[in-house]
Amino acid sequence: MPYFSTVRMLSRVPSLRKAERQERESLREIQELRLRRLLRHTLTRSRFYIEHYRRHGVDPLKFEKLSLEQLPTVNKSQMMNDYDGVPSDSTLKRAELERFIEESKSPGQKFRGKYTVIHTSGSSGTIGIFVYGPGDWAIAKAMALSRVSKVKPSLFKKTRYGFIGATEGHFAGISMSQEARSVMRFLPLSINDPLDTICDRIQKFQPEFIMGYSSAVNLLAQLQSEGAIAISPRRIVCSGDSLTEGMRQNIRGALGVEPVNFYGASEGISIGIECDERRRMHIFEDWFILEVLDNSLRPVKDGEPGQVYLTNLYNYTQPLIRYRIKDEIVVSERRCECGRPFRIIERIAGRQEDFLWFDRKDGRQEFIHPIVLAEFFVPGLVTFQFRQPSNEKLVVRAVVREEKEVVAPTIVKRVKEILAHKGLEEMVSVEVEIVERIEADRMTGKFRLIVPMAS
Ligand SMILES: [Zn+2]
Structure with missing residues (x-):
């Protein structure tokens, strides 16, 4: 099977290369063609979309006459509240997927041997599950290989690829990165390992290509300037949180390579x-339609900020249309x-969460990276927020779907595992507050996933 899936991925690469050289006009034609195909597929198979469209006065049988802008939008809560109706394979059920995520910690493992399952809360604190079928995933993989890593697969000399991020679970970054094993040598580095372990492993491996959270790669740059590591990568790709100008300078200065900013998400990889x-950051418009809309769902003017609505043109398993x-x-x-x-x-904008720093008893500092908390998962947990009232305490505010007597202890257990990785389990106590809802920050009006000490 791995051989077959590698061939399947590689067969997609030439058309991706060609799309990068075509005219805008033919790009629009391809988008439109792919959109119509996706709609035909979705509106005959996905109960969620059929009912959602009907509720918004759109006849799912007559979509051919409608433009994308005339279709209703979808958000994560709507999708997750009625998840079992979303996938085009109606045997995919949320409870079973949650069990799989809970039991299988290996990001390479496929659900029922074929489906790739990704989960995240992102910075919204609300858990989302995204499933990709083998054909969908082959396109995602081909895009990651040819446009992100830019590695040319070779039988004779395999590029050494180091990924730094959340590695123990079904998260987008590691799930895609570990696929590189078929064409590269691969080292996953857990951001939740102690700093010494990270230094040892990366030093021995000497990656040629590095990818990871911007703040995690920035941390590598700091370690390099402090002399804790000595590596010389040739390509560095940053994603997840904001790659600030300061980080760019650090990375360029310490690692000698200009970092490339990458826009990834569980919804489209x-x-x-x-x-x-x-x-300049380009949107892969051959496989995505990205609309930027204001609060009244009108397109914003060129150059003005707005909210992202994504249509993923390759995921036929769990369709995302104007999501x-x-x-x-x-x-x-x-x-x-x-x-x-x-x-x-x-x-x-945004996408900047705080690190949680702890002063250890031996005078050194250790941290929990925001990605580890953003990827936090416990079955039955809907929305959550981490608060650090003191150096010795962590509070998880949680909105749960059911069985809080089961969910709350599982949250404590999971947080303790995270702390134990960093050697902080003795020092930091964990509490769970079950709440009805989590309010946005009063100052900014935005949801905060992490509220560190003294802020
Ligand atoms: Zn360009």
Whole structure:
């Protein structure tokens, strides 16, 4: 099977390369063709979409006459509240998927031997599950290989690829990265390992290509400037949290490579990346339609910020059509000198969560990375927030679906595992507060996943 799936992935690469050189007009035609195909598939198989469209006055049988803008939008809560109706394979059920996520900690393991299952809360604190079938996943993999890693597979010399992020579970980054094993040598580095372990492993492996959370790669740059490691990668791709100008300078200065910013999400895995020529972030519009809308669902003007609504044109298993991703971005119609026909993302706002720092008894510091908390998962948990009232305490505020007597102790157990990895389990106590809802931050009006000490 791995051989077959590698061939399947590689067979997709030439058309991806071709799409990067085509005209905007033919790109739009491909988008439209793929959209119609996806709608035909979804509106005959997904009970959730059929009912959702009917509720919004759209006859699912007459979608052919409607443009994308005339279709209702979807958000994560709507989808997760009625999850069992969403997948086009109606045998995929939320309870069974949650059990699988709970029991299988290996991101390489497939559900029923074929489905890739991804889960995340992102920065919204609300858990989402996303399933990809083998055909869908082959396209996602081909995009990651040819447009993100840019590694040319070779039988004779396999590129050494180091990934730093959340590695123990079915998260988008590690699930996709570990697929690289078929064409690269691969080292997963858990951001939840103690710093010494991270240094030892990366030093021995000497990655040529590094990918990870921006703040995690920035941490590697700091370790390199402090002399704790000495590595010389050739390509560095950052994603997840904001790659700030300060981080770029650190990484460039310490690791000697200009980092490339990448737009990834569980909802589409690889959505866009900066071009090497001009460092402008392009949306992979051959496989995604990305709308930027205001609060009244009207398209914003070119160059103005708005909310992202994603249509994933390759996921036929769990269709996402006009699905709201909680990112605020600015898109521009301006053509990039690199010649790609894809639109440019000028800016992605937000996506910056706080590290939780703890002063250890021996005077050193240890941290919990926000990604570890953003990927937190316990069955029955709906929305959550981590608060650090003191150096010795962590409180999880949780909205749960059912059985709080079971869910709350499981949350405590899971948080203690995270703390134990960092050697903090003795020092930090964990409490769970079951609440009806978690309010947005009063100052900013935005939800905060992590509220560190003294803030
Ligand atoms: Zn470009």
